[in-house]
Amino acid sequence: MPKTETVLDEVTIRFAGDSGDGMQLTGSQFTHTSALVGNDVSTFPDYPAEIRAPAGSLFGVSGFQLHFSSKAVLTPGDAPDVLVAMNPAALKTNLGDLKVGGILIANTQAFDDKNLERAGYATNPLEDGSLGDYRVYPVDITTMTLGAVAEVGLGQKAALRCKNFFALGLVYWLFNRPLEHTLDWLKEKFHGDVYDANEKALKAGYHYGETAEAFDQSYVVEQAQIEPGLYRNITGNEALALGLLAACQLSGLKGYLGSYPITPASDILHFLSKQKHLGFKTFQAEDEIAAVGAALGAAFAGGLGVTTTSGPGMALKAEAIGLAVMTELPMVIVNVQRGGPSTGLPTKTEQSDLLQMLYGRNGESPVPIVAAQSPGDCFYAAIEAARIAVRHSVPVVLLSDGYVANGAEPWKVPKMADLPRIPVRFATEAEGFEPYSRDDDLGRPWAIPGTPGLEHRLGGLEKQHLTGNVSYNPENHEFMCQLRADKVAKVADHLPPTAPHGDADGTLVIGWGGTFGALRAAVDQARQHGAKAAHVHLRHLNPLPKDLGEVMARYERVLVPELNLGQLSFLLRAKYLRAVEPYTKLQGKPFKVSEVLARILEAKEVAA
Amino acid sequence: MPKTETVLDEVTIRFAGDSGDGMQLTGSQFTHTSALVGNDVSTFPDYPAEIRAPAGSLFGVSGFQLHFSSKAVLTPGDAPDVLVAMNPAALKTNLGDLKVGGILIANTQAFDDKNLERAGYATNPLEDGSLGDYRVYPVDITTMTLGAVAEVGLGQKAALRCKNFFALGLVYWLFNRPLEHTLDWLKEKFHGDVYDANEKALKAGYHYGETAEAFDQSYVVEQAQIEPGLYRNITGNEALALGLLAACQLSGLKGYLGSYPITPASDILHFLSKQKHLGFKTFQAEDEIAAVGAALGAAFAGGLGVTTTSGPGMALKAEAIGLAVMTELPMVIVNVQRGGPSTGLPTKTEQSDLLQMLYGRNGESPVPIVAAQSPGDCFYAAIEAARIAVRHSVPVVLLSDGYVANGAEPWKVPKMADLPRIPVRFATEAEGFEPYSRDDDLGRPWAIPGTPGLEHRLGGLEKQHLTGNVSYNPENHEFMCQLRADKVAKVADHLPPTAPHGDADGTLVIGWGGTFGALRAAVDQARQHGAKAAHVHLRHLNPLPKDLGEVMARYERVLVPELNLGQLSFLLRAKYLRAVEPYTKLQGKPFKVSEVLARILEAKEVAA
Amino acid sequence: MTVYPNLQPTDPSGQTRKDFQTDQDVRWCPGCGDYSILANVQRTLPKLGIPRENVVFISGIGCSSRFPYYMGTYGMHSIHGRAPAIATGVKTLNPELSVWVITGDGDALSIGGNHLIHALRRNVDLNILLFNNKIYGLTKGQYSPTSEVGKRTKSTPYGSIDHPFNPVSVALGADASFVARVLDVDAKLMPVVLERAAAHGGASFVEILQNCSIFNDGAWADISDRKTKHATQLELQHGLPLLFDKGTKGIGLDNRMHPRVVDVEAEGLDKVLVHDETNPAMAYLLSRLTYPEFPTPMGVFLSIPRPTYDAELEAQMRHAGRKATGDGMADMQALLESGRTWEVR
Amino acid sequence: MTVYPNLQPTDPSGQTRKDFQTDQDVRWCPGCGDYSILANVQRTLPKLGIPRENVVFISGIGCSSRFPYYMGTYGMHSIHGRAPAIATGVKTLNPELSVWVITGDGDALSIGGNHLIHALRRNVDLNILLFNNKIYGLTKGQYSPTSEVGKRTKSTPYGSIDHPFNPVSVALGADASFVARVLDVDAKLMPVVLERAAAHGGASFVEILQNCSIFNDGAWADISDRKTKHATQLELQHGLPLLFDKGTKGIGLDNRMHPRVVDVEAEGLDKVLVHDETNPAMAYLLSRLTYPEFPTPMGVFLSIPRPTYDAELEAQMRHAGRKATGDGMADMQALLESGRTWEVR
Numbered sequence A, B: 001m002p003k004t005e006t007v008l009d010e011v012t013i014r015f016a017g018d019s020g021d022g023m024q025l026t027g028s029q030f031t032h033t034s035a036l037v038g039n040d041v042s043t044f045p046d047y048p049a050e051i052r053a054p055a056g057s058l059f060g061v062s063g064f065q066l067h068f069s070s071k072a073v074l075t076p077g078d079a080p081d082v083l084v085a086m087n088p089a090a091l092k093t094n095l096g097d098l099k100v101g102g103i104l105i106a107n108t109q110a111f112d113d114k115n116l117e118r119a120g121y122a123t124n125p126l127e128d129g130s131l132g133d134y135r136v137y138p139v140d141i142t143t144m145t146l147g148a149v150a151e152v153g154l155g156q157k158a159a160l161r162c163k164n165f166f167a168l169g170l171v172y173w174l175f176n177r178p179l180e181h182t183l184d185w186l187k188e189k190f191h192g193d194v195y196d197a198n199e200k201a202l203k204a205g206y207h208y209g210e211t212a213e214a215f216d217q218s219y220v221v222e223q224a225q226i227e228p229g230l231y232r233n234i235t236g237n238e239a240l241a242l243g244l245l246a247a248c249q250l251s252g253l254k255g256y257l258g259s260y261p262i263t264p265a266s267d268i269l270h271f272l273s274k275q276k277h278l279g280f281k282t283f284q285a286e287d288e289i290a291a292v293g294a295a296l297g298a299a300f301a302g303g304l305g306v307t308t309t310s311g312p313g314m315a316l317k318a319e320a321i322g323l324a325v326m327t328e329l330p331m332v333i334v335n336v337q338r339g340g341p342s343t344g345l346p347t348k349t350e351q352s353d354l355l356q357m358l359y360g361r362n363g364e365s366p367v368p369i370v371a372a373q374s375p376g377d378c379f380y381a382a383i384e385a386a387r388i389a390v391r392h393s394v395p396v397v398l399l400s401d402g403y404v405a406n407g408a409e410p411w412k413v414p415k416m417a418d419l420p421r422i423p424v425r426f427a428t429e430a431e432g433f434e435p436y437s438r439d440d441d442l443g444r445p446w447a448i449p450g451t452p453g454l455e456h457r458l459g460g461l462e463k464q465h466l467t468g469n470v471s472y473n474p475e476n477h478e479f480m481c482q483l484r485a486d487k488v489a490k491v492a493d494h495l496p497p498t499a500p501h502g503d504a505d506g507t508l509v510i511g512w513g514g515t516f517g518a519l520r521a522a523v524d525q526a527r528q529h530g531a532k533a534a535h536v537h538l539r540h541l542n543p544l545p546k547d548l549g550e551v552m553a554r555y556e557r558v559l560v561p562e563l564n565l566g567q568l569s570f571l572l573r574a575k576y577l578r579a580v581e582p583y584t585k586l587q588g589k590p591f592k593v594s595e596v597l598a599r600i601l602e603a604k605e606v607a608a
Numbered sequence C, D: 001m002t003v004y005p006n007l008q009p010t011d012p013s014g015q016t017r018k019d020f021q022t023d024q025d026v027r028w029c030p031g032c033g034d035y036s037i038l039a040n041v042q043r044t045l046p047k048l049g050i051p052r053e054n055v056v057f058i059s060g061i062g063c064s065s066r067f068p069y070y071m072g073t074y075g076m077h078s079i080h081g082r083a084p085a086i087a088t089g090v091k092t093l094n095p096e097l098s099v100w101v102i103t104g105d106g107d108a109l110s111i112g113g114n115h116l117i118h119a120l121r122r123n124v125d126l127n128i129l130l131f132n133n134k135i136y137g138l139t140k141g142q143y144s145p146t147s148e149v150g151k152r153t154k155s156t157p158y159g160s161i162d163h164p165f166n167p168v169s170v171a172l173g174a175d176a177s178f179v180a181r182v183l184d185v186d187a188k189l190m191p192v193v194l195e196r197a198a199a200h201g202g203a204s205f206v207e208i209l210q211n212c213s214i215f216n217d218g219a220w221a222d223i224s225d226r227k228t229k230h231a232t233q234l235e236l237q238h239g240l241p242l243l244f245d246k247g248t249k250g251i252g253l254d255n256r257m258h259p260r261v262v263d264v265e266a267e268g269l270d271k272v273l274v275h276d277e278t279n280p281a282m283a284y285l286l287s288r289l290t291y292p293e294f295p296t297p298m299g300v301f302l303s304i305p306r307p308t309y310d311a312e313l314e315a316q317m318r319h320a321g322r323k324a325t326g327d328g329m330a331d332m333q334a335l336l337e338s339g340r341t342w343e344v345r
């Protein structure tokens, strides 16, 4: 029976199952194939906090959501149109997000008494009529997978592992995707029986869709208009690491990472550890203090010193960052923000370290702050952070977050030759050398050990202007504190004018960091709804762009959505005395486009 | 020849000499005697950063300034009326502060070639006519001291050590002070030759004043109107330590200090180490992290956990304070602020950690903040901090600074019986016990180890409301973050209405911490100059008083003087969207009354 | 004025293993060595005669550090590496409590190394159990300070180049007064060691060799195999010769004090060292022995009596307390009025 | 593309003590032991054949940590306790440099204990000089982790109750590869030890017993007295018997491996242990000897060759570098384009 094909603009799918069910792999295969067929794609993986949670448990559910479209895609989607639930726990924890009328594919075999109980279901939801709001497709994935791979002769355990490929095959059919890319990938990764089994499972799932009565139609999502070029999938942490590597190439500096593992920043360490052929050194220190200390030492010795961390690890680095501020050595401090306070929600995302980065050190201790807005953007943000660090001889904070770091998106691979160099000039001239003299950007000379005649001593005590000797002089201290502040302010001289995306008046939405996609999409949709709205997403949080106050003044309303209790709002209020409207969310999850959209459309009174 | 006696309202004297010259002792003796004769007094010691700087060096000069008056005294005085300079270095580093027309007493003997050179004088200022602006009294203190004590038969070195008592005696004469109190003190401290020699030196100085031709008059400063009661001299660090001890008595809690030595906070540790008879335990930890960790452990076990530190030590405690925020255990974190950033100016004062205390932790991690405004006030501020900690089960930051900590003032000894108790109720009832249930102040039950049936586990991961179990639930996280913020906001329910000192309109001066005296005196003087002005000094920096916005709204101008780059200004601007006028100073020194006065009188345009 | 409740303690004689369990799901991976350690601790605690409300477990961060959630006692899952410091506060505020520290090789020896060695030197009466799986479990498999040179992990794709710590040597270098080692699965030795650790007055340091089935499976396989353990392990017994391999071999010294394997039959028993738990130098020498060159020693390396920090502190408090009148308010008032005072009328 | 200057190095053969001095006033108290150490270091450095621009001194905070200001080399007076970490960054970024760490007993063993032991175990090629005056000098006289029990200081008015660290034992517990001890005023032994420390490939740990004339005057007086030092000190010499008191006494072992004093004439020289710098167990045993029970050992306790962290890292860099084309931009481009890519047209 020929089935109908419906054309859709965009679809959001979530694969959810037990940690051992391979949902991350399934999701990334679907992503890749979708990208290859020309869709624009955005993804959001959601791992359980536990390493290996007990099978069937609620807290052991692993999810992967992706959003693909024939239009430009900015977020992994608010609510899934399709949910694949490999067991009752996956259904229980994810059903609430599924759109009403959405498709639910459930692996019936896993809905046995034991699993139902583990998920806290008194009755089987597939049978008790509670799923009336959805288009439910119960599929015995387990049995069919076992059947499909039986002839390969794997053990039961290995055979069961192919379940996810059956599911993938079925969803491929549902959305008219080719199998070839996943088959290519399987070929690269596996041989012999394992390859055979997975291939069979994938095809079985596809054919099941084709032949089963269950599905009366499939869907088509056409190619998107995408900028031509070479593309790859990239996570935020990968892109950030690549950005640091690129900054080293662009500057000619040796790269050096001092780090201590911590979720969700560890992958940057992992990635960079593999890039020794590019001359980049990594050092897993005994703790975060040693990590930043080593990075500072490397900066003193003439390297691009980098340290990466998150949450409590960030708190520990405060003292040493203060030393970097005082010694005015170029460094990049990467904070991949996660849910706080304290250990908080280590695997969840949040934007709640902004004020900490601005003020979390003793004394007047200013640092520039740069934030990345999407996985691929981490690359450019990292280069920008390094550029500022070197230009002004200053430690720079680069903010990412769990959402950006773990999220992935198709990314147009940049050409190194197109990227502007980062000029570096080490001091070499002994004649007239003063370690705390100044250039136009208020940077001081970088005179590295090994340079004859420039021997000098740095330290954390207040420095005398020009000579850098220890000074307790009262006026000098005030002068130097102001100078360090002015130096950070100087960064703004190099920023382009702020160009709001959207209307010239109405509601201005100001955001920063990983909320970019949701905010941009919400503003676009609000304008489609007839609202006047515009979006400014800040790459630079310190200093803020010089014209930001002016830009804000052009709008009747300034809405500041953030994943915290209103930190940027606070900053904007203090700086511009403008009654901006905070819109906050603190649930360890990104904004939904719909949430922001609703908020844009409903004008709110703001308390002064 | 009978000399004239001039009556003065108030006098500021500075004693300055080599580190080994005993200037701190001289100053404190003069202070004590002045207090005993009924003056109001305020003092400011100024030590060199070095332990033992080379004799005669500029950086080895030690100073002690005191201000005594027949009126109420609020600061140690702006510029001295009298400078006692024991050597050229002391003259060089202090002369700039002496009032034009002021009295300079210089120890001529010390102005030899070697010392002049060390101080960088090409010619002897006592002879080259460069001191024309001052009333110079060159006195050969050294020779006369040696002469006076010769008969005691001390060695030359010991005899020379009496120089300061000669100088003290002379100044006693100049201001018509009795010798008896210092003699009493000498009797208590020394015996035999040393006593004899110092007594002789003191008297010799006094008699020199009486008989020498040099001084044509002496001065009288009458008794001040002082609240009746028992008085003593007290430094900020002593008062703070006493306040912590008192809080333990008022609450019935065992006191526990975890600390690591650091200037200028160490003296609190030293003082409390001696109070074991009051049941207060002190623990010198291996570092600041262990110090706050142990204090947190002690709080868990049911003690009043306290940690004290400064500067870089504060930066290190951030992570553990976050844990205290999450576990909601009552603690007091004392930050005796010093010059920053980094090691900065360790022996100098500053108010630059305010925003760090508010925001210097990962995640949304709110804590109440209380600031002490004078040495004696540290006592009450400490009790207030402890009270809040216990009432709301929350770590509280208590801000002091180097100026308050080392400064001393006569202090009316409080009666313990008059101080309100700090109610504590440990949980004991197993029935219905939930570790994260709430009382009216949003505090949670304090259930301490040793209590049968209340066994429970705390930790840094997000807690479930009521049960305190680990929870990754998105809504719960948002709820708990808000709850922790609300709890801190609750502190404001207990604050009295803000009562500005001074006029009901005009310029409102808002300050906090150790600038109290200078601000209050400046406002009083401004009003005497006919300006309309008032002063609000904030004890509570977080939360701010509920009515502060309203109060500010009543004034045309809000001036915020601070020893930083404008941190409270920033806070007020963000909170009240009010264009307050920052007035900042960052020289490691307190405000002068005259500086603030001038600023009040000159209305300034404020940039928004 | 004291506000501390004075309640009827639980009768410890009636306590069972169940009293030391909680209703929380145990969230370690299948096959993780932590399960066996938990079971052993829960079995041992009722034997100690301590009411469970007087027991406190403090941990840092790591897989191992989830331990307190599963213990029906007071507990805190604190922050990475700081458990010894927090436990020091608990114990010194209230020395009546039995305080246990649960930590991992990363928690104790990487970020927390300093607090560990200070707790040991101070001899605070804590029982410190270090779960050594030679890997960072919770953060999914980076090498740790006990990982062997050459180990390939997520953060050492080219192999680790850090010479590892020997936890027992570290403890001895820090002047620990009780040092022991045991295998996670050794249900015979573990209770013995735990009971001795609990009984020891002062800081007890127990290295528990633990298997991480996910990121470092089989890290201790060569010495844990039951069939060969007589030859791969050396069980330490105070006062007895250091014999292994069913008494056929022993540990002796060469003339430059290097340890060597003695063939008992050929050379005689008197060439074999006699274990002396009170000798730090011997304990250190033993800590250097590792399989395969030597058998790996198990049991108590060192146990020496030494005043504990908490007891000394209490003694000072009592001593100072003799100055007190017993009325805290009055004593406080006296302190306020001490020094040079004057009356203004 | 490299931006590193390639300059003519200073000829080290022409260097003198003066080259290693600065114009800064030396700001220690009169009589401070730090002066003598500074003089010895400044005298030793010209002998090492290293251009002074390749020498870096990193210190923490403390009186001792002002040291870099007085050295005419590159230097950093960093933050309390963190010098080993910062020095590790300097040395591993540029292994050509000769990197020295200057630290105090508080800086190295209190707040900085963890970085110290990790630098030692990793065997980063640093020369670590720990000035042990058994007190906090800079903060004006609190007890330190090496202060003796019972010591009354500003923070221990009733006497300290902390059992102190033995710095040499700590280093040995941390698997240090070079460990030595010397007195601040020992102008004979100090240059020898400093030169050996500099020559040692890997982390060299030198405990320098230093007098604080202000807050702990005479802390080492009992062993520093020239007249009695032959009996109060034990000079360690590799391969020679552990003799002291003009050869009349020696150090031997009892049958439970406890150290004991051997009367050489009565018992014979063969009862005396021969010092073996390559034996950690012997070094540890020696570290337990202290005056007055034993003479205090001075000199090199341990010196064993072991790969250094920095050299191993360079080896990995070279190894990995074989994959590189030599054109960093091209290699970077290749990395960017690695993985599964697709072309959108």
Ligand SMILES: Cc1ncc(C[n+]2csc(CCOP(=O)(O)OP(=O)(O)O)c2C)c(N)n1
Residues within 6 Å of the ligand: A260, A261, A262, A263, A288, A312, A313, A316, C061, C062, C063, C064, C065, C079, C080, C103, C104, C105, C106, C107, C108, C131, C133, C135, C136, C137, C138, C139, C144
């Ligand atoms: C300050 C800080 N840094 C880093 C982390 C991340 N982290 C958590 S546990 C851990 C190491 C765990 O290793 P180990 O102590 O050996 O415990 P295991 O998981 O192996 O039991 C790390 C690095 C953290 N939670 N806090």
Ligand SMILES: Cc1ncc(C[n+]2csc(CCOP(=O)(O)OP(=O)(O)O)c2C)c(N)n1
Residues within 6 Å of the ligand: B260, B261, B262, B263, B288, B312, B313, B316, D061, D062, D063, D064, D065, D079, D080, D103, D104, D105, D106, D107, D108, D131, D133, D135, D136, D137, D138, D139, D144
């Ligand atoms: C983070 C931090 N904590 C505390 C201090 C204060 N402090 C400076 S030096 C020092 C101890 C110095 O002792 P030591 O290392 O023995 O050096 P010494 O002065 O005796 O040479 C302390 C506690 C500091 N500067 N920074």
Ligand code: SF4
Residues within 6 Å of the ligand: A051, A052, C027, C028, C029, C031, C032, C033, C034, C063, C064, C133, C137, C138, C211, C212, C213, C214, C215
């Ligand atoms: S990761 Fe390893 S240590 Fe952690 S729970 Fe799993 S098996 Fe145990």
Ligand code: SF4
Residues within 6 Å of the ligand: B051, B052, D027, D028, D029, D030, D031, D032, D033, D034, D063, D064, D133, D137, D138, D211, D212, D213, D214, D215
């Ligand atoms: S205080 Fe002690 S260690 Fe510091 S400079 Fe003075 S004598 Fe030396």
Ligand SMILES: [Mg+2]
Residues within 6 Å of the ligand: C062, C104, C105, C106, C131, C132, C133, C134, C135, C136, C137, C144
């Ligand atoms: Mg581990």
Ligand SMILES: [Mg+2]
Residues within 6 Å of the ligand: D062, D104, D105, D106, D131, D132, D133, D134, D135, D136, D137, D144
């Ligand atoms: Mg010291």
